[in-house]
Amino acid sequence: MAEKPSPKRKRSTAAAKKPERSTKASDFPDRIFGIASPQSVGVSMFTPGVVADASTVGNFQSDPQVVERAVNLLADAGFEVLQANELMINIAGPRELYESAFGTQLVAEERPTLKPGQIEDTATYFDTTDTDVSGLCSTSGTRFEEVLEGVAIEEPAYPCAVNAFPPAVDYFKLDVPADVSLACNADQAHRAGITGRGIVVAMVDTGWQTHPYFTQRGYRVDPTLLGPGTVNAGVDGSGHGTGESANIFATAPDVTLKPVKAAAASGALVNLTAAFNAGVALNPHIISNSWTSDVQFGPLSAALQARAAAVAAAWASGIIVVFAAGNGHWGFPGQHPDVISVGGVDVRIDGSLRASDYSSGFMSNVYPNRRVPDMCGVVGMRPKAMNIMLPLPAGSEIDTGNAGGSHPTTGDETANNDGWAAFSGTSAACPQVAGVCALIKQACSHLTPPQVRDILMSTARDVTTGTNHPNFGNAAGAGVDLATGNGLVDAHKAVLLAKVRCLRQPIVPLHPFTPAIPLQPISPALPKLPLAPALPLQPFQPFLPKLPVQPFFTPLRPFAPVGPDPGPFTAGGLSEDDIEALERMIIDEGELPGS
């Protein structure tokens, strides 16, 4: 074996070279990727000054038996071995594992970088304290010394162009927009011209970052509004907000999306109530919230009282508030009475439906008689619900976190910087249903939030098999249940029913606030909910309906004329009984003849 120059360095020079380094646990992800180089037949690829090109690469190859021994040793130590060949072994593991295995200390360093979209930002690089080569763990003096010549910590990378098309994978999953739209039965509504046009959806999440998937389809996204305490409006370091927003456009391609960022630079959600309030102040028709706190019992803390009141105020002002029910959480505000609470249904390759065992469903202990969820969108199954391929910023937290591995247990089998990841959860179901709400509002703009919820629940497809998350273990059955509520959302039927209800309902302008949100003493003891009215709230002008109430009815093109005289279909020609019969036909049979 050729003698290899040691890349070890003196710690004092390292400290002088890079003074702004962090060893705080919060600066490190749970999973750090590395490239281990097995001992080479020639020289180590980590030798300072050595350049790898086509003429020298043969020197870096390794004996297959050495590679195999190295793979086994790494796996025994606890690393995930993601890929191996004669040049290198791709591994992943937590910081502590690298430090114990290679006798080093990892440090995090923020370095300036240019991210996709020409965004100047910083990225977190990981380095060691014991070598001169940036990001290199030496194996000298460790049990890996015989088989590995070093381990390089992977660096963040940002491709110049992310593909608008999802990557090919070898398992069944749903693509956006087509598969999600089909699963929610939104295609037929789109064919009838109901696409969410003119409807504004705010989304409180980790932020939103541009991606060719959205731009090449011409989706409308307004600049991100920063929630209090957040920065970098054009960056979504998590990828959650960007990815989940594709679910909104899948069911309502013509909405205008207004992202509200509620994530710190680390990607962690912060100041959620303040961000929600900022979203409400945008005066959207709908506000979609794929986040939760876990609240099994009351009384609520002061902060959650404020959150509950914010939700109630938005709902009372006419904004349709949609929340994820949770993924095993006692979702809050997903259990609030004044939200549309969205759970999960798994759609299998043959089109059959079952309750998702990744999704929450329960009777609330905080709000008596509140059943969660109301209805469902599409969600995958445990262990990780990686079944919707969604676009997100390349190299973002979810892109790297779900990368590689083997579906469905350890990863989504995509690259860690390709701008795509398979994930779902009720985070995906929530914006799908928010999109359907947009279709309903386009079909009948004066429907109130409770009326929209009732339409969604009345038209959902019953799901009769499967059991929800094991934290609850509720089985689906015929009719309403705690696994899926009323079942899987059906956009086409919901739009049809909205049109019919638009015929019969008088135009009642939305009232501003009613004295339904009490202000309870907060400290020292909080009262249990439900709360008794205590203090009327003032009408809140900014939340008044944004769009003028539409005329009494709009022509219903999808309906076929009945009888020999194909005259115009008018509400005036229908009795209450007629309209009720139409409603029953939609709910019971799915659609009207000829629609």
Place this chain on the structure above:
Amino acid sequence: MSEDPVVALVLVPAAEAEPAARALRAEGFLVGPHVGMSMAITAPRRSFERVFGTRVEDSAEGGWVAEGGTRELPLGQLPPVLAERVEAVTFDEPGETTG
């Protein structure tokens, strides 16, 4: 300790929101819209510590806590114009995405 601005929720009746917001702005806080029963305030950590008379620390769960690990801030040191109106001031509870 993080240098990020600190954010808290002020629980105040809607009728008292505007005068409370004016008083808070005078103390150097950015004040968000009042929705339901609360409005957000944002300021550097030292402003919170000065106005509320307590240390503000990073919470292991995310966000911040006051001395003693409570999310609610003490109101005893507030000027009368605020003390008379404000029901509570609290740091928000942590949350997580559901995807």
